Amino acid sequence: MKKPPLRIVSIGGGTGLSALLHGLKHATTPVDLTAVVTVTDDGGSSGRLRRDFDILPPGDIRNCMVALSEDEALLSRLFQYRFEGGSGLKGHSFGNLFLTALTHITGDFALAVKQSSEVLKIRGHIFPSTSENVELEAVLEDGSLVYGETKISRSRRHISTIRLRPRDCKPLPETLDAIAAADLITLGPGSLFTSVIPNLLVAGIPEAIRASRAAKVYFVNLMWQPGETTRFRASDHIRAIHQHAGGKLIDVAVVNSGAIRLAARRRYAREQAEPVENDLDHIRAMGVQVVLADLVLQTEVVRHDPRKAAIAALRLARGNRRKSEAPEENKISL
Numbered sequence: 001m002k003k004p005p006l007r008i009v010s011i012g013g014g015t016g017l018s019a020l021l022h023g024l025k026h027a028t029t030p031v032d033l034t035a036v037v038t039v040t041d042d043g044g045s046s047g048r049l050r051r052d053f054d055i056l057p058p059g060d061i062r063n064c065m066v067a068l069s070e071d072e073a074l075l076s077r078l079f080q081y082r083f084e085g086g087s088g089l090k091g092h093s094f095g096n097l098f099l100t101a102l103t104h105i106t107g108d109f110a111l112a113v114k115q116s117s118e119v120l121k122i123r124g125h126i127f128p129s130t131s132e133n134v135e136l137e138a139v140l141e142d143g144s145l146v147y148g149e150t151k152i153s154r155s156r157r158h159i160s161t162i163r164l165r166p167r168d169c170k171p172l173p174e175t176l177d178a179i180a181a182a183d184l185i186t187l188g189p190g191s192l193f194t195s196v197i198p199n200l201l202v203a204g205i206p207e208a209i210r211a212s213r214a215a216k217v218y219f220v221n222l223m224w225q226p227g228e229t230t231r232f233r234a235s236d237h238i239r240a241i242h243q244h245a246g247g248k249l250i251d252v253a254v255v256n257s258g259a260i261r262l263a264a265r266r267r268y269a270r271e272q273a274e275p276v277e278n279d280l281d282h283i284r285a286m287g288v289q290v291v292l293a294d295l296v297l298q299t300e301v302v303r304h305d306p307r308k309a310a311i312a313a314l315r316l317a318r319g320n321r322r323k324s325e326a327p328e329e330n331k332i333s334l
Contacts, residue, residue: 005030006317009182009214011129011199013038013060016190018067019303020219023310025068025123031314033124034178035064036171036205038198040136040164043150045082045092049100056109056128060195062095068122075120110172125178129199132169136198138162149194156227162193162244164201171202179205182214183324184317187250189219189304192237193228197244206245215320217252219309222260222295222302224273235282242286253283254312256304258294264302275302291316 008031010020017035024033039056041047046057062079069075079095102112110131117126138146141158152159179185188196200206209216218241220234229237234255242248255278265275280290293312297305 005032006184006314006321007032007034007178007182007214008184008186008313008317009034009036009178010186010313011036011196011205012186012188012190013041013195013198014190015063016188016195016219016221016304017060018063019306020186020189020309020313021064021067021124023306023308024313026307027310027314029314029318031317033068034175034182035068035124035126036129036175036178036199037061037064037126038195039128039130040134040149040194040198042135042148043153045096047150048092049096050133053100053104054133055100055103056131056133058096058099059093061113061126061128062093062099064126065095065117065120065122068117068124068126070121070123125174127172127175127178129175129205130169130171130202132166134169134198135165136162136194137165138193153191153194153225153228156230158230159193159228162197162201164198169202171205171208176204176208179208179212179214182212183321184313185209185212185214185216186313187216187218187241189221189309191225191228192221192232192240197241200241200245200249206247206249209245209249210247213320213324215251215316216249217254217313217316218250219254219295219304219312220256220278221276222256222304223268223275226272229276230272233277233279233282235279235286237276238283238286238288248287250288252289252291252316254291254293254295254309254316255280255283256295257292258296260296260302261298264300267300268302 041057046059066076081094083089103109138152139161297303
């Protein structure tokens with residue numbers, strides 16, 4: 001009897017989420033992929049379209065579409081094409097305009113994402129974390145407030161708390177269904193306060209993750225993000241996730257064991273960014289299992305390698321599937 005595909009739900013935003021999806025798309029193991037994407041971006045092309053047309057920001061969704069598309073080479077060139085001139089067009093990407101147009105045709109952003117995914121033969125499902133037009137609000141360590149993802153990202157003061165406005169936004173039912181059926185739920189990699197945590201502020205998502213039988217896995221970032229996570233250790237990232245999710249959420253932390261080249265470290269140091277300290281004992285003391293893996297993509301920019309991250313995710317998904325299928329007296333650990 002043919003086994004059903006591994007069901008993986010990846011939650012986040014930015015380049016981190018699309019990199020992981022890119023790696024998982026090429027898995028030889030059958031995988032049912034679902035991406036849950038933050039929709040708080042208010043900068044660049046996405047921000048302009050959001051203000052001009054009152055739609056959700058399409059940029060992170062666009063990147064996920066490219067990552068999961070069957071013909072990634074062509075779609076990447078088309079969807080990532082950015083107009084260099086033209087009145088009103090300069091700076092916009094074709095993919096953002098495509099999603100904006102389809103939203104106006106269908107009258108619903110989530111439906112536009114679904115229909116464009118079908119047209120473009122996306123391998124998987126992509127859902128915005130909420131269909132409501134939300135804005136990020138940060139409380140900084142000195143008690144001051146900063147509004148909007150762009151300003152929050154530019155702030156160089158530590159963030160105490162991040163919130164959504166309005167507070168009572170809700171997820172799509174399809175998102176909750178995917179979480180309930182998952183073998184593995186991943187958070188990150190990506191900007192902690194502006195890509196990962198905003199998804200957990202949508203009403204019902206943390207509770208659905210906790211209730212799911214899936215293994216809940218966090219891919220710890222490789223480097224500090226200046227201001228947002230300066231001097232954050234790996235355990236600090238996890239603690240912030242648990243704080244904003246209303247309690248413990250993560251089962252497993254996937255931590256990088258690979259070396260980051262000295263030249264790259266020097267470049268990042270000039271921007272006041274250092275590698276994240278992997279304080280493994282503190283992570284384990286939080287009741288979180290540690291998985292060590294060489295995750296570094298050796299390029300000019302320090303990023304997670306899509307293939308290496310996907311291998312780690314697939315191993316954890318298979319382990320949790322075996323655990324759920326084992327007789328109660330023979331349950332195995334991840």
